Amino acid sequence: MTRVLMVGSAPTERGGMATVTALMLKHGSRVASIRMIPTHREGPAGMRLALWLSGTARVAAALARRQADVLHAHVSERGSVVRKGVLVLLAKLFRVPVVLHCHGAEFMDWYRGLPGSAKRVIAWTFRQADLLAVLGESWRTRYMSLLGVKRVVALGNPIELPPAVSDAPGFKIVFLGRFGARKGSADVLTAVAGLSSPVDLVMAGDGEVAETRALAARLGVQAEIHDWLSPTERDRILASAHVFVLPSRDEGLPMAMLESMGHGLVPVVSPVGSIGEVVLDGENGLLVQPGDVAGLTRALESLLADSGLRERLAKAARSTVEPFAIENYIEDLGRHWDRLATS
Structure with missing residues (x-):
């Protein structure tokens, strides 16, 4: 069974990315052996820095010990891009394939506002990933056009379907x-x-x-x-x-x-x-x-x-x-x- 090392915000955090992560961890054992290492959690700056440093060290150790077949990194925008960029480079150093799972609704506007040198570094980093997973075909087109990436798949987002639908009275x-x-x-x-x-x-x-x-x-x-x-x-x-x-x-x-x-x-x-x-x-x-x-x-x-x-x-x-x-x-x-x- 493929061993997947997953990184990103803690699955207990608020928001869609954490919800997706939690669902993947809950149901993923049917297709892979997944280990999660959080590299971000909301809170004071000192705590966030310490978690990023400790998480990055744990990821590096796992990659160096050949404990993962794939690195799956959840990314949005701003600081998340920096944090995951470091992990992408670590994975490439240890010859472990990388999936960058892109969630950021504001990524495009944020990216367009960056200086040219920063854009080039970020685009180059994204191109090092072996696969980009995005939320839809429109996002697939945007990432390919803006960053020059070629290996992109539109996955959407997963949900747990309730057994029945609402039939409550009223409005x-x-x-x-x-x-x-x-x-x-x-x-x-x-x-x-x-x-x-x-x-x-x-x-x-x-x-x-x-x-x-x-x-x-x-x-x-x-x-x-x-x-x-x-x-x-x-x-x-x-x-x-x-x-x-x-x-x-x-x-x-x-x-x-x-x-x-x-x-x-x-x-x-x-x-x-x-x-x-x-x-x-x-x-x-x-x-x-x-x-x-x-x-x-x-x-x-x-x-x-x-x-x-x-x-x-x-x-x-x-x-x-x-x-x-x-x-x-x-x-x-x-x-x-x-x-x-x-x-």
Whole structure:
């Protein structure tokens, strides 16, 4: 069985990358022997530096002792690129093939803003990887064009499919993500305030939580606004909801959207990142351009007014994400690991 050394943020952290990592560790034993070494965790700068140094030393020791057939590194942007860049070079030194698993929704904008010399170093480092795994075909095209990489595969994101979909009465809208401008949380509140009748709204995440609660009060929107939810709490809320809303400015392929579709919620989302590869307007969800609050209100109003439309889109949403089940995902990834280990 292929031995995979996985590195990145601790799987207990918040966010999509950690969720994917946790799923891979939970289900990966069916295709590979996986060892995880965290190199990042949120916290004080001193703690983060110490974890990076100790994690890098542990990775170097494992590679030197020939304890891994493949290095699988999760990467986003900014400091994550630097941390994983060092590990890529270590792996190449010890002749261990590398998978760079790219999650960063803001990577392209960040990269374009760098000086030319930094761009060249980063592009060269990415090209040292034996395979780039990205979140969709649009991201595959962007990485190949921007960095000159050639070995890129679009994997999407994995989810654990619930056995049944939501059949709760009423009309509940859910927003899950970081509160702030990038995810469009204020647009959600403003759009809901413009609906023809009150609805149940649940919002959960980190970031600008207090500011979001204050805005809801000013707009007169009755909303449940929570901090970050545990997976159990998240699933409980999704099982009682009907619509998932995420009018983001930038995205990769949001885990929260895929998870909500698995529960049979209708996604009302913006066509950014790889979202447009999954959600087709009027077929399995509704698409609204980022910042179009009036359009967001109209989309939500159409679902509120037409239960038949809502039921049709919900059924199609669930069918759409069934191929994203973790069982399919890990089998596909396992084939890539095996190929790299034996090439």
